[in-house]
Structure formats: structure tokens, C-alpha cells
Amino acid sequence: MADGGAATLPRIEAPGGASLKRFARRRSTIAFLMTLPLIAVIGGLVVWPAGYAIHLATLNRRMTSFIGLGNFEILLESETFRMVIFQSVFFAITAVILKAAIGFWLAHMLHHIPANGQRKWRGMLLVPWVIPPALSTLGWWWMFEPTYSSINWILNIFAIPSVPWLGEPWWARISVIIVNVWYGAPFFMIMYLAALKSVPEQLYEAAAIDGATSWQRLRYVTLPMMRNIISITVLFSLIVTFANYDIVRVLTNGGPRDLTHVFASYAFQVGILAGNIPRGAAVSLFMFPILAIIAFFVLRGVNRRNKEEA
Amino acid sequence: MAQVSLRKVIKAYEGGVQAVKGIDLEIADHEFVVLVGPSGCGKSTTLRMIAGLEEISGGDIAIGGTIVNDIPPRDRDIAMVFQNYALYPHMSVYDNMAFGLTLRKFPKAEIDKRVKEAARILDITPLLERKPKALSGGQRQRVAMGRAIVRDPKVFLFDEPLSNLDAKLRVQMRTEIKKVHQTVKTTTIYVTHDQVEAMTLADRVVVMNHGVIEQVGPPQELYHHPATKFVAGFIGSPAMNFIPARIEEASGALNVVMNNGTTLAVPEDRVARYRPHAGKQVLFGIRPEHLTDDKTMDKSNLAPLSLTPEVIEPMGMETLAHFRHEGTEITARLDPSTPAEVGKPLALIAHMNQMHIIDPTTDKVI
Known part of the structure; x- marks a missing residue:
């Protein structure tokens, strides 16, 4: 009945071109048009290069024929590349864990400093993150330098023998991690400090009354309340650290004996310096599927917790 | 425990x-x-x-x-x-x-x-x-x-x-x-x-x-x-009225005299307590529920007075009437059937058994 009633209403016929106008006035159309510049930028700077890299990785050295996954097969057979995988994973995971732990510790310390003193400490602790990493790494390079190393000089004062920071593979790996942690920990600190400030004070009071010690308050209140921010910062830092180039390039340039290369520096060496661009592309794409899967699960967890708790 | x-x-x-x-x-x-x-x-x-x-x-x-x-x-x-x-x-x-x-x-x-x-x-x-x-x-x-x-x-x-x-x-x-x-x-x-x-x-x-x-x-x-x-x-809602007044003695009895001359008789059992304050300026405290038109709840020591309502608030089970007396807000609780009108003088009864006298210098109830 209702349909019949509606059908009898006089229908105003749209004059020619009106439907196009109506389409242009729809909110979704306007929204699309307004975001178009951004979509173009992302398309041009992210999607196209990524697609092109995938395309390159499937070509032969002279980029004349399609060889499918051939580049990846050759890489996996190469002992040097297997070492690069180990070194990259070791570097990224160790550095991210240390950055997160030190960042959390610093944030916790800062959080308990009264507000007026907190600002200057926060400012000072952020300095490593603000200096361009290529420059600060150069400073570290000087400190690690075998002849004039200031770090060794200090060690010698305490009767500890000099350390071959960049000359011996394991020490070189540790040096790279130290610089990366020094550079990246302030980012974690500032994110965790913001997260700590957002935990309601009454939850700690309720936990204190419930019988929690300060360690248990950290374990059962602080950490669960910060789980989302910890997941996101760790994921973000993992991606950035896997892609790290400048610190390795400046500090060790992959040496000694190619033992400190990470994906980015090795991709540069293979693709640009050795002129095998398709294989370089294959190196740089190697972690992409693994990181994409990790990102998917982490973000899904964050989303679920947001829905349930926030 | x-x-x-x-x-x-x-x-x-x-x-x-x-x-x-x-x-x-x-x-x-x-x-x-x-x-x-x-x-x-x-x-x-x-x-x-x-x-x-x-x-x-x-x-x-x-x-x-x-x-x-x-x-x-x-x-x-x-x-x-x-x-x-x-x-x-x-x-x-x-x-x-x-x-x-x-x-x-x-x-x-x-x-x-x-x-x-x-x-x-x-x-x-x-x-x-x-x-x-x-x-x-x-x-x-x-x-x-x-x-x-x-x-x-x-x-x-x-x-x-x-x-x-x-x-x-x-x-x-x-x-x-x-x-x-x-x-x-x-x-x-x-x-x-x-x-x-x-x-x-x-x-x-x-x-x-x-x-x-x-x-x-x-x-x-x-x-x-x-x-x-x-x-x-x-304590109490609406809050108690505090009306500036004097305690005056007249032929052995005490009265609360409001600034406009309205005189309310103090119950006999309280005369001894209030006598030392005779002649002094005090605050006469009375709750809205004890300043009413209802004569049924407590028949003794009722003191009549007349005030002109500024605002009438019918609440259903009761009606609140608000007055202004010499710069002081006064509230009374009325029976909902009372024909109260804004601007028209209204006869009220103060239940003096429930009165309070406050010494304005110490804010203590006497």
C-alpha cells in the first residue's frame, strides 16, 4: 500500500544535465575529489615505485627478460645474502627490543619527575632523535675510530683494553646497534611518556588498594593499558629499522668483509655499486611479505583491543 | 570488621x-x-x-x-x-x-x-x-x-x-x-x-x-x-530560611520580631533558653516545611504571618512558594490545593516548635 501511495505522488522530472550536477554534489564525490591530490601523491611516490620495484625484481641483470623468482633463488643460494638476512634480523630485533626497553625505562623515569623539571629533561633526551642520523653517526664513527677513539680512551683509564669497535665483526655489529639504539630510543620515550600520562591515576589507586605492589601495578595496569601504543611503536620501529641504511653506510659500510650489511646497504651495493638493479630490487623487497604479515596481525590486535576497551 | x-x-x-x-x-x-x-x-x-x-x-x-x-x-x-x-x-x-x-x-x-x-x-x-x-x-x-x-x-x-x-x-x-x-x-x-x-x-x-x-x-x-x-x-532541601529578626520581651513572654514588624510568639518551653538574647539581633531559622499553610501536622505554637509570593513552583505533591522579605529569600512549602498567586498576599503559619535561633556573631544555633 505504501508503495502504491508513493507511486501516485507527482514526480518532478530532472531537466537535462541535472543528474550529473547531483552526482557532483554528492558527499562521496566531493570527498573523493578533495582527496584526489593526496591519492595522486601516494600513487606517484609509493604505489608506482613499489610496483616498479616488484617488476624490476623479476627481470634478468640486463633487464631484458622476465625470470620470475629467479633473482630470489640466486640470493637464497648466496652465503653472503644468508648472512645479510641473519645480520638484518639480528640488528633489527635486538635494536628494537633495546630501544623499546630503554625508551620505556626513560619514559617511566621522566613520568615521575615533577612537571617543571620534566620539560628540560625531555628536551635533552630528545636531542639524539633530532640530529640528522648521518651527522650524528659520523660523530660516533670518530668515537669508535681505532687510533683516536674517545670510548677506548675512557676504557683505558679504567684499565680495560681497547676494543676494536669497527674492525671485528661482532664488535662492528654491536656498534651499529648501539648507534641505532642511541638514535631511536628517544622516539620510544616520547611515545611511551604520552601513553603513561593517559593512564588514569585512579587505576593505580584502585590497584594499590587491591593489594598490588609497584611491580604488579606495572605488570597488571601500566603494561596492559599501554599495549596498543607498544605494539604500534614496535611495529613502526621494526619496519624503519629493517630499512635502515645511513648508520651502516656511514659506520661500517657493510664491512668488515660484508659481515655487517643489512638489506638496505646490501641492496645499494648490489643494485647501484655492482650495477645489478633487478637483484638489488629483489634484496630490498625480501622482507616486504614478512613485515606485511606481522603488520596485519599487530594492527588487527590493536583494532580489536580498541573496540573492546577504549 | x-x-x-x-x-x-x-x-x-x-x-x-x-x-x-x-x-x-x-x-x-x-x-x-x-x-x-x-x-x-x-x-x-x-x-x-x-x-x-x-x-x-x-x-x-x-x-x-x-x-x-x-x-x-x-x-x-x-x-x-x-x-x-x-x-x-x-x-x-x-x-x-x-x-x-x-x-x-x-x-x-x-x-x-x-x-x-x-x-x-x-x-x-x-x-x-x-x-x-x-x-x-x-x-x-x-x-x-x-x-x-x-x-x-x-x-x-x-x-x-x-x-x-x-x-x-x-x-x-x-x-x-x-x-x-x-x-x-x-x-x-x-x-x-x-x-x-x-x-x-x-x-x-x-x-x-x-x-x-x-x-x-x-x-x-x-x-x-x-x-x-x-x-x-x-541539611534539608529546600534549605532552611534564615530571616533577620530581633528577640523582644513583652510581659514575660518572648517574641521573634521580623524587620517588617511581624511578631511571632516563642514557645514557652524555649523562653528560658532564648531570654539571654532578648533585645539582640538574631537570625530566625525556619525550614520551608515548617512555614506552611498546613495546620494539621502540629497544632501547638502556630504563629500566623503574611507574605507575598514572587514565584510559585507546583511540584505535584506539594507547592513551593518563594518570597522576598527585606532582601532575604524565604521559601514555604504549601499544600498543592492552596490557591497561591504571585503578587497576592498569602496567609502562612510558622510552626514555632520547629524554629531555630542563630547567633549571627558566632553562627551557632542557640
Whole structure:
């Protein structure tokens, strides 16, 4: 009945071109048009290069024929590349864990400093993150330098023998991690400090009354309340650290004996310096599927917790 | 179960500001005591000092005979319900309630028994698996109470637990809290700024103002025999009228004479008490419910007077009439059938048996 009633209403016929106008006035159309510049930028700077890299990785050295996954097969057979995988994973995971732990510790310390003193400490602790990493790494390079190393000089004062920071593979790996942690920990600190400030004070009071010690308050209140921010910062830092180039390039340039290369520096060496661009592309794409899967699960967890708790 | 004693308890902040100025209070075992007062009166600070969340600057607090000044909250065997519930958002209702027992390493079966029993008392059994986000305000408040009940502590502390609820739910939860206390009988200290909550819940009400206790007593005593002008004005709604007047002696009897000349006879049994103030300026205090057109409730010592209403508020079961007399607001409670009209003089009766006289120099009720 209702349909019949509606059908009898006089229908105003749209004059020619009106439907196009109506389409242009729809909110979704306007929204699309307004975001178009951004979509173009992302398309041009992210999607196209990524697609092109995938395309390159499937070509032969002279980029004349399609060889499918051939580049990846050759890489996996190469002992040097297997070492690069180990070194990259070791570097990224160790550095991210240390950055997160030190960042959390610093944030916790800062959080308990009264507000007026907190600002200057926060400012000072952020300095490593603000200096361009290529420059600060150069400073570290000087400190690690075998002849004039200031770090060794200090060690010698305490009767500890000099350390071959960049000359011996394991020490070189540790040096790279130290610089990366020094550079990246302030980012974690500032994110965790913001997260700590957002935990309601009454939850700690309720936990204190419930019988929690300060360690248990950290374990059962602080950490669960910060789980989302910890997941996101760790994921973000993992991606950035896997892609790290400048610190390795400046500090060790992959040496000694190619033992400190990470994906980015090795991709540069293979693709640009050795002129095998398709294989370089294959190196740089190697972690992409693994990181994409990790990102998917982490973000899904964050989303679920947001829905349930926030 | 335990008694709680506060002896000369002081809370001073940096710069010498005292939030609590040396209060003394004895709370008996099983008692339900409500601390009430306006914001900033020190009631919440007092509660937080009892909880151990706030350090005390002076005096002693004892729970169950043990001085707890330097004992951390977790060892005081207390449970607290917060205004904004303070439920752990990442834990289910069950885990929220079980948390305190888990930390104290209770056996699993015992925890389960206590949580289910508390859930039954509070009628939240179907919610046990939910997260706090999926609960309404009233349900969250029940869970917060459940978290307190399962612990079976010596003392319950409530810090304005109903302030975040809407008016209807507040009345309902108030009854719930009273029922729970009648069931578990744990010593309870309850902080509120709402005098209705204080009156309905308390065995004894503690009225605080500016960091000191103005008066302690059962609700009825505070209502009928307030000790100070503050208590007289704070307890009761609408608030007591304070009308500037003089006490004058005329042939052996005393009268309250309002500034416009209206003369109200003081009951004989109060003449001796008020005589020393004869000839002095005082405040004549009378509650709106005792300034009325209703002659039925108390036939003795009625004093007639006439005032002209400025605003009439029909409430259904009663009508409130507001007057302005020599710059003072006066409210009377009328029978809804009374034909009161704005701007038309209205005959009222003051029930002088319920009158109060306040010395304006000390603000004490005489």
C-alpha cells in the first residue's frame, strides 16, 4: 500500500544535465575529489615505485627478460645474502627490543619527575632523535675510530683494553646497534611518556588498594593499558629499522668483509655499486611479505583491543 | 570488621594550606558513616587519608585498633569504590572482581566462590564475561562494589560513588548500597556532597566545612537539632530560611520580631533558653516545611504571618512558594490545593516548635 501511495505522488522530472550536477554534489564525490591530490601523491611516490620495484625484481641483470623468482633463488643460494638476512634480523630485533626497553625505562623515569623539571629533561633526551642520523653517526664513527677513539680512551683509564669497535665483526655489529639504539630510543620515550600520562591515576589507586605492589601495578595496569601504543611503536620501529641504511653506510659500510650489511646497504651495493638493479630490487623487497604479515596481525590486535576497551 | 579512629588528623599542603584541620572521629564496627559537605571541605581528602592514598601531615588514623599512618594501602585491608569506578578496562568483569584476591594468592576455587556470590548479591551474574566498556554506568558501579565486596575487607570506603549516575539510577543505586550494607554489615565510610544521600544512607552523618567537622550525629538529630548555621542550611532541601529578626520581651513572654514588624510568639518551653538574647539581633531559622499553610501536622505554637509570593513552583505533591522579605529569600512549602498567586498576599503559619535561633556573631544555633 505504501508503495502504491508513493507511486501516485507527482514526480518532478530532472531537466537535462541535472543528474550529473547531483552526482557532483554528492558527499562521496566531493570527498573523493578533495582527496584526489593526496591519492595522486601516494600513487606517484609509493604505489608506482613499489610496483616498479616488484617488476624490476623479476627481470634478468640486463633487464631484458622476465625470470620470475629467479633473482630470489640466486640470493637464497648466496652465503653472503644468508648472512645479510641473519645480520638484518639480528640488528633489527635486538635494536628494537633495546630501544623499546630503554625508551620505556626513560619514559617511566621522566613520568615521575615533577612537571617543571620534566620539560628540560625531555628536551635533552630528545636531542639524539633530532640530529640528522648521518651527522650524528659520523660523530660516533670518530668515537669508535681505532687510533683516536674517545670510548677506548675512557676504557683505558679504567684499565680495560681497547676494543676494536669497527674492525671485528661482532664488535662492528654491536656498534651499529648501539648507534641505532642511541638514535631511536628517544622516539620510544616520547611515545611511551604520552601513553603513561593517559593512564588514569585512579587505576593505580584502585590497584594499590587491591593489594598490588609497584611491580604488579606495572605488570597488571601500566603494561596492559599501554599495549596498543607498544605494539604500534614496535611495529613502526621494526619496519624503519629493517630499512635502515645511513648508520651502516656511514659506520661500517657493510664491512668488515660484508659481515655487517643489512638489506638496505646490501641492496645499494648490489643494485647501484655492482650495477645489478633487478637483484638489488629483489634484496630490498625480501622482507616486504614478512613485515606485511606481522603488520596485519599487530594492527588487527590493536583494532580489536580498541573496540573492546577504549 | 573493625572500628576506625581519627585523632587530630591534619592534611597540610606545600605553602601551608590546610585541607583538613585536625579532626577527631570515632567510627564503630558495622557502622555506616557518611562524610558530607560542599566541595573543598576536606571530606574526600579525609577518606583518601584513611585509604592511605594521601599521606597524613599530623595526627593518627587507626583501623581495628592498629595505627595505619605509615602502612601502605594494600596492607590496610580496606576496599574503595571510586566516583568514576576505576575498573581495569582490559579485564573482564570477573577478572576485575577477582584481581584483589588473585594478588593475595587466594585459591582459585575460593576466588570463584566469592566472585559468584558477590555477583549474585549485586545481580550482575550475566555480565561476568564482559569488559567494562560494554557496561552501563549503573552496571559499572555495581562491578566496582563487587570488587570491594569480594575482598571482605575491614572497611569499605566510598568516594562519591553515585555522582556520575543520572538522577533515577542514583536513587536506585542508593537503595542497593543500603541493602548491601544490611547484608554484609562491613564498617562503611561514604563521602558525598549530596545531603539526601547522607540522610538516607547514614547511621551517623559527619558534616564537614572548611576542613573541620561541624557536627556529627544521626540524620534525624542533624535535621532537628543542627548545631551551627552551616549544618542548619546544608541539611534539608529546600534549605532552611534564615530571616533577620530581633528577640523582644513583652510581659514575660518572648517574641521573634521580623524587620517588617511581624511578631511571632516563642514557645514557652524555649523562653528560658532564648531570654539571654532578648533585645539582640538574631537570625530566625525556619525550614520551608515548617512555614506552611498546613495546620494539621502540629497544632501547638502556630504563629500566623503574611507574605507575598514572587514565584510559585507546583511540584505535584506539594507547592513551593518563594518570597522576598527585606532582601532575604524565604521559601514555604504549601499544600498543592492552596490557591497561591504571585503578587497576592498569602496567609502562612510558622510552626514555632520547629524554629531555630542563630547567633549571627558566632553562627551557632542557640
